[in-house]
Structure formats: C-alpha cells, structure tokens
Amino acid sequence: MRPFLIAPSILSADFARLGEDVDAVLNAGADVVHFDVMDNHYVPNLTIGPMVCQALRDYGVTADIDVHLMVKPVDRIIPDFAKAGASIITFHPEASEHLDRSLQLIKESGCKAGLVFNPATPLHYLDHVMDKLDVILLMSVNPGFGGQSFIPSTLDKLRQVRKLIDDSGYDIRLEVDGGVKVDNIAEIAAAGADMFVAGSAIFNKPDYKAVIDEMRSELASIES
Ligand SMILES: O=C(CO)[C@@H](O)[C@H](O)COP(=O)(O)O
Numbered sequence: 434m435r436p437f438l439i440a441p442s443i444l445s446a447d448f449a450r451l452g453e454d455v456d457a458v459l460n461a462g463a464d465v466v467h468f469d470v471m472d473n474h475y476v477p478n479l480t481i482g483p484m485v486c487q488a489l490r491d492y493g494v495t496a497d498i499d500v501h502l503m504v505k506p507v508d509r510i511i512p513d514f515a516k517a518g519a520s521i522i523t524f525h526p527e528a529s530e531h532l533d534r535s536l537q538l539i540k541e542s543g544c545k546a547g548l549v550f551n552p553a554t555p556l557h558y559l560d561h562v563m564d565k566l567d568v569i570l571l572m573s574v575n576p577g578f579g580g581q582s583f584i585p586s587t588l589d590k591l592r593q594v595r596k597l598i599d600d601s602g603y604d605i606r607l608e609v610d611g612g613v614k615v616d617n618i619a620e621i622a623a624a625g626a627d628m629f630v631a632g633s634a635i636f637n638k639p640d641y642k643a644v645i646d647e648m649r650s651e652l653a654s655i656e657s
C-alpha cells in the first residue's frame with residue numbers, strides 16, 4: 434500500500450480567513466487540500482468555485498488541491514478548475530452524460546482524474562474506465578454537508594473496490610470521504626482506503642496537529 438494521505442475538507446474551514454486556515458492545516462501535517470464544490474442542483478448546498486481555488490494558489494498554497502465536484506453538468510467547469518490550480522478533479526458518474534469524455538477532459542487539462550460513488554451508487558460505472566482513473570472516491574455519507582456520521586456499509590464497498598484496484602494492476606488511489614474520525618480511521622484503512630478526507634474531525638478542533646498526529650498514529654497500526 435502506498436503512503437496514507439490525509440486530506441482535510443475545507444468545507445469545515447473558516448471561510449472568512451480561508452488562506453490562513455488552509456496554511457494552518459497544512460503546517461499541522463495535512464497532505465492534500467480537499468475542496469468541495471456544491472451547486473445547489475446536484476446536491477442541496479452551495480459552496481465555492483474556481484475563483485476560490487485560484488485565490489488559494491495566489492495566496493501561496495502549493496499542496497495538491499483535490500477538487501470534489503458535486504455539480505451537474507460537470508464538463509463545463511472542468512477546464513476552469515484546471516486553470517485555477519486544481520491537482521485532482523473528481524466527479525460523480527451519474528452527473529455526467531459522457532463518463533469517458535469527462536475523464537478525458539480532466540486528463541487533457543493536466544489534472545489527475547477520479548470518480549466518486551455515493552453510498553448507493555453502483556460500482557458498474559468502473560467497468561470500462563479503470564485505465565483512465567487516478568482516484569476512486571467512495572462517499573461514506575450522502576453528499577452535500579459536512580459533519581455527518583460514517584455509513585458502516587462503506588467498509589464492504591471499500592473492500593470490493595480495493596480488490597478491483599489490486600486485480601486491475603492500475604495505480605489508483607482509494608479515497609474515502611465523510612464521517613472519517615480518529616476513532617474509525619484505522620478500520621477504514623484496514624478495509625482498503627489509502628486517502629482520507631476529514632472535515633469536521635479536524636477543523637472543529639482547536640489543535641489541528643493533535644488530530645492529524647492521532648490519525649497518523651492510528652494509521653501506523655495498519656502499516657506495521
Ligand atoms: O464531500 C463532502 C460532503 O458532501 C465532504 O468532503 C465533507 O465535507 C466531509 O466532511 P466531514 O464528514 O469529514 O465532516
């Protein structure tokens with residue numbers, strides 16, 4: 434398994450001082466910035482777009498930015514995020530009319546590409562696109578809000594996808610998003626995830642480093 438990556442979701446950050454808060458979480462040891470884009474159409478909430486991604490780059494953020502698109506349609510906004518400094522762009526397959534085209538668009542824009550599966554979205558969308566994926570993201574809550582509880586059936590789905598990835602031989606990250614906390618991260622890693630989005634578990638605590646360190650020590654029990 435590759436090194437575990439911790440990706441704080443800035444949905445739970447302080448938007449009034451976003452640059453400082455993102456710097457703080459990266460200085461506390463986070464690996465990747467998880468950037469949730471919601472359109473009040475595909476999901477019942479509205480967040481941030483490419484301008485904010487660009488603003489973080491202009492502020493000096495150099496870490497990878499993992500753009501999780503919860504928008505429909507997806508294609509029109511992909512080049513804008515690529516230009517604004519996204520490193521990874523993921524989208525929900527049922528939000529795209531042409532899965533292969535959307536994945537190619539992300540790759541042609543110079544970003545890593547991924548598909549996101551809601552708790553009840555079937556995995557058959559993976560059937561013909563494994564060679565185009567850098568990331569598979571399993572939602573462990575229904576998308577739209579931070580601070581929800583981890584849905585336990587995600588563990589079985591993670592095990593299934595871990596096997597698919599290992600059997601495929603492709604170099605694909607298995608990311609999990611929703612309700613990830615210090616007390617369940619080890620179990621989630623044992624089920625096969627290697628990239629962990631955590632919003633409220635990190636940003637709702639005063640000491641980001643303490644939480645990230647605790648997560649890493651939980652993960653160390655899996656690595657050894
Ligand atoms: O994409 C989403 C929600 O739709 C997530 O990225 C959440 O922002 C994760 O928040 P927590 O469950 O960790 O608080």
Ligand SMILES: [Fe+2]
Nearest residue numbers: 442469501610
């Ligand atoms: Fe997300």
